[in-house]
Amino acid sequence: MAYHPQQGGGSSFPMFFPQRTRGFAPEAASSSSFSPFRENQFDILEWYPQFQSCVRYFLDHAQYDGPIQAMAAFINIQLPFQKSPNPIASSRLAGSSPGVPSPSSPAAGKLPMPNQLPACVSLNPYIRRLVATGFDFPGVLHGFFGDNWALGIGHIHEVERRNYLFAAKSSSWLDVKSQYDMPDGQSVPFLRPLQNVTEKEIVSAEANWSQWLAMQDWMIGPRNPEVDRDTQIVVKDEDD
Known part of the structure; x- marks a missing residue:
């Protein structure tokens, strides 16, 4: 493509x-x-x-x-x-008043009110x-x-x-x-x-997958395995 x-x-x-x-446009290949x-x-x-x-x-x-x-x-x-x-058709409700600050604008300064949703x-x-x-x-x-x-x-x-x-x-x-x-x-x-996909993304996914497998085995709460200081999770073999 x-x-x-x-x-x-x-x-x-x-x-x-x-x-x-x-081919993709060069800027589309950025991993940042x-x-x-x-x-x-x-x-x-x-x-x-x-x-x-x-x-x-x-x-x-x-x-x-x-x-x-x-x-x-x-x-x-x-x-x-x-x-x-x-x-x-648009983000605005029919009949909404012009000039009402956007819920995300600094003028609003708060979460949207019901009549501004x-x-x-x-x-x-x-x-x-x-x-x-x-x-x-x-x-x-x-x-x-x-x-x-x-x-x-x-x-x-x-x-x-x-x-x-x-x-x-x-x-x-x-x-x-x-x-x-x-x-x-x-x-x-x-x-x-x-x-x-970056190596960092794969490592993060592996850690989260290991957490999921640990929960499947009820290795949570007081049974949580000792964590590694760097990865924050012990990588668990799926066959264990």
């Missing part, structure tokens, strides 16, 4: 040509966006406004962008405005579909979720990449595909191995 800069227009999303078979998510460094109150920014960008701009619509059609997932019988849409299905089809590159994520994608949906992206590794390790291809299929004919057209 090849990505080429779009000629004309204001979209920063690289144009997608399915008839080409090789794939550092493992560290829960102890995560502030949910700082994250939430960035996440809302991604939702607003996706609903108000990205879903109406031609390249995004082409990508969504290729990976067979409906955009919010295409959903029937309840399309979501934006339209509700989950970004996870789109992140999951991009991960499973191998299109979760920084350029694509920027096209879908805007400038704040790394801060707004970056940690969700990290977790979904890890979940995809876990699904592949624990299930057959057919079972994994069934978990990534969606209703209303939105089945995943193909699965690709996880792209741009």
